[in-house]
Amino acid sequence: MAVLELKNVTKTYKLAGGGSFQALKGISASFEAGELVAIVGESGSGKSTLMNTIGVLDSDFGGQIIYEGKNLATYSKQELVDYHKKSIGFIFQNFNLIPHLSLLDNVAMAMTLSNVDQKTREARAKELLKQVGLEAHIYKKPDAISGGQKQRVAIARALINDPDMIIADEPTGALDAETTDTVLELIKDIAKSGKLVLMVTHSERVASHCSRVLRIDNGQLLEDFRQEELVIEDSQNKEQVAVKNMSWYNAFRLALLNMKAKFGRNALVAVGSSIGIMSVVLMLSLGKGVTSYVKSTMNSYTNPKVTEVHKNGTSNQKQMATQTNGNSAAQAQANQDMLKALTGTGNDSGFSQKEIKKLASLKDVTKAQKGFSTISLGTTTVKYKNKEASIVQLQTMSSAVTDSNIRQGKRPGKNEILIDAGTADILGKNMIGKKVTLHLTVDSKQIEKTFKVAGTYSLSASGSSTATILARYSDLASLYKETGTNLKPNVIYLTAKDKDATSRVKDKVKDLGYSGSMQEAMTDMFSDMLTIITDVLTGIAAISLIVSAIMILVVLNISVVERTKEIGVLKALGARRKDIRRIFVSEAFLIGLSAGALGDLVTWILSLIANHFSQAMFEINVVAITPQYVISGLVISILISMLAGMMPANRASKLDPVDSLRKE
Known part of the structure; x- marks a missing residue:
């Protein structure tokens, strides 16, 4: 037959x-x-x-x-x-x-x-x-x-x-x-x-x-x-x-052998691609490091179990001011309302007893404290002998003030106050135990009262702080009562059962329509600014990834041209189109893997150098590399390489075997 x-x-x-x-x-x-x-x-x-x-x-x-x-x-x-x-x-x-x-x-x-x-x-x-x-x-x-x-x-x-x-x-x-x-x-x-x-x-x-x-x-x-x-x-x-049919393993092995044969060229491509990955991971890590430092610094001088609650008067006034475009009378009234909100004299800034009870009954809350805070705008001063200092902020003591905030002395007792370290330096040396006269305006009435300095206060390790006086709520309420004014709390301090519960309490407070402390707002504002800056820098760095993709595309296209006859031989021996694609995609994967690993390694080395100097100068780690960033850098590198390799791989798989074998 x-x-x-x-x-x-x-x-x-x-x-x-x-x-x-x-x-x-x-x-x-x-x-x-x-x-x-x-x-x-x-x-x-x-x-x-x-x-x-x-x-x-x-x-x-x-x-x-x-x-x-x-x-x-x-x-x-x-x-x-x-x-x-x-x-x-x-x-x-x-x-x-x-x-x-x-x-x-x-x-x-x-x-x-x-x-x-x-x-x-x-x-x-x-x-x-x-x-x-x-x-x-x-x-x-x-x-x-x-x-x-x-x-x-x-x-x-x-x-x-x-x-x-x-x-x-x-x-x-x-x-x-x-x-x-x-x-x-x-x-x-x-x-x-x-x-x-x-x-x-x-x-x-x-x-x-x-x-x-x-x-x-x-x-x-x-x-x-x-x-x-x-x-x-x-x-x-x-x-x-x-x-x-040929397995992925064998396709990968053939790709590895070809990569080895063209090691010099492929190594240069991997190095070039790694620069983009390194830039992106480094920018993300730098942004996280700086943001974490800002947050930890802002939060280090607050009690982690205490949530400060304010009514949204200030933000509401801002919204009203925005809505009064072109109306001068309405604009003026909005400005007045905003000023009252800042100074704590606005009608909508105080908490009612019903609101306080509702906040105190929140889950995970163990204690609720009344508080008061006002910005004096030059109407409040403190005097010792012949020296006088203006006070920007007057507020009451609470559990939010930690022992780390008190630089010298102790927490104030009856008719005692804390003054910020900067104001203490203006009034004189060693102000602890000295009696000072507090001048303030309540409902257009000038009043004064003598307090004993229990200690000095600061918000940061450097000692810098806004000119501030901290007094007990009961003492401030008595002072207001002397003028015939009833002190209405405009801030409530909620103490959670533990640190982990604090975040849950803050979320519930926001759900009820209240806002947090000025410090939280500033922290969020700085964090948002740093996030935007980090995103912009990361976006700029990511442009190099496009260059990397083009470079890989060019190199794999060159590889297809160089190996045209090889592709013809593989097809004559029974290689499917899918097998040819797998070989070239595997090569792209290896380039991406090498570039990603190299980029992560260089970023880690640079972070060690940067953190060494930042620790020596500022005692902080300015670059915070996380496993997520490392893995993301690796995955992004591989994906970009494989996407760039798809077109050359498809081109290789479609080559005619007869024409390929004739190629010289």
């Missing part, structure tokens, strides 16, 4: 000018196992075109090519892949070995594409290399051996999956006479083992070694005659190779 049968096979090429050219004109022939067939013809006769159609490197043909009773033209994509992997082997004139792979990997390539395990494929490749006399060279690269040895490697590669047919395209065209005889003997032995060997040649000398000769000219079969019959030798049963 014929192994292969051609029935009226035709092939027509469309020309660029709109015409057509018929390269094959109704070729019919049948071939049996154990034949060594020479297809002879001059250049342009159609012999190579015939081989490409039989090998289905070019599947656009007319007529029928019957293999195992089925027309190759009706094969599905997967059936064609299987046909290349297990039914046919190719021996090329120019060897077409992959230069960055060892002889062992070159020979085993078809099995790699068939997803055969490494141990099995290496054992088979070593056996074939031994048969062709190259067992001493298995780990060498193709550039390290002669032309005749390269052709023997190509023969071993064609036999790796033990196919039924071998197509040899001018297998001796690049060899000298002595090496030609050696290669022809090897090919003849392949035919004697029971395989069909179709050999394209223009040499009569080569054709004389064959058992059958087909002469082609101008796309037509002119002559088909038999010469000596080959005696088929007893051979072992055909080894069945389980044909599967």
Whole structure:
């Protein structure tokens, strides 16, 4: 029974000018196992075109090519892949070995594409290399051996999956006479083992070694005659190779070998890409470090269990002022209302007893304290002997004032006050225990009262603070009562059961429509400003990521051009489009992984240097790298690289195998 049968096979090429050219004109022939067939013809006769159609490197043909009773033209994509992997082997004139792979990997390539395990494929490749006399060279690269040895490697590669047919395209065209005889003997032995060997040649000398000769000219079969019959030798049963599709692991391994071969170029690309990743991660870490420092500094002098509650009078007045555009009277009234809110004299700034009870009943709240705070705007002063200082803020003591706020002295008792450290310096040295006179205006009435200084107060470690006096709420209420005014609390201090509960209490307070302390507002404002600055700087740094993507795109496109012939070989050996894409996408992944890891490493080193100096100068870590930033940098780098690699990968997968193999 014929192994292969051609029935009226035709092939027509469309020309660029709109015409057509018929390269094959109704070729019919049948071939049996154990034949060594020479297809002879001059250049342009159609012999190579015939081989490409039989090998289905070019599947656009007319007529029928019957293999195992089925027309190759009706094969599905997967059936064609299987046909290349297990039914046919190719021996090329120019060897077409992959230069960055060892002889062992070159020979085993078809099995790699068939997803055969490494141990099995290496054992088979070593056996074939031994048969062709190259067992001493298995780990060498193709550039390290002669032309005749390269052709023997190509023969071993064609036999790796033990196919039924071998197509040899001018297998001796690049060899000298002595090496030609050696290669022809090897090919003849392949035919004697029971395989069909179709050999394209223009040499009569080569054709004389064959058992059958087909002469082609101008796309037509002119002559088909038999010469000596080959005696088929007893051979072992055909080894069945389980044909599967190449796995991601093998695609990744091939990508890694190529990356290694072009290490210098790929290393430079990774370094260039890492700059963008480093910039982004560094900006994010710097922003987090500075923001964390601001927040911790602002919060270090407050009781973490206390929530300060204000009515939204000030913000409401601001909103009203915004809405009075063009109305001078309304604008003036809005300004007056805002001034009252700031000074604590506004009607809507005080808390009713009902509101206080509601706040005190919140979950996680253990205590609620009344408080009062006012900005005096120059109407409040404190005097000691002949020295006087203006007070900007007058407020009451609460649990929010921590021991760390008191620089000297103690918490005030009855008719005692705390004054800020700066005001104490103005009034005199060692003010603790001294009596001072407080002058303030209540409802347009000037009043004064003598208090004892219990201690000095500050909001920061540096001692800087707004000119402030802290008095007990009861003492301030008594002072207001003397003028016939009832002191109404305009701030409530809620103490949570623990630090973790504080955030929950603050959220509930905001849900009820109240606001937090001025310090919280300032902290949020600074945090928002720093976040905006960080985002802007990160955005600027991210521009370099676009440059990185373009660089990777260019490099992988160059790689496709350089490896066009390699892609043709892989397709001839049974690689799917998906397999080609996987190889190039894996290379992009490796570039992205290397760039991301390098970017993270450099950022970490820079953070150590920056934090060393910032600790020495300010006792802070100005760069705060988090695992999230490191992982994000790595993931972003990989994604950008793989996205940039998709277009070259698709381009590589769509290359025509015939055109690829002709590429020089």
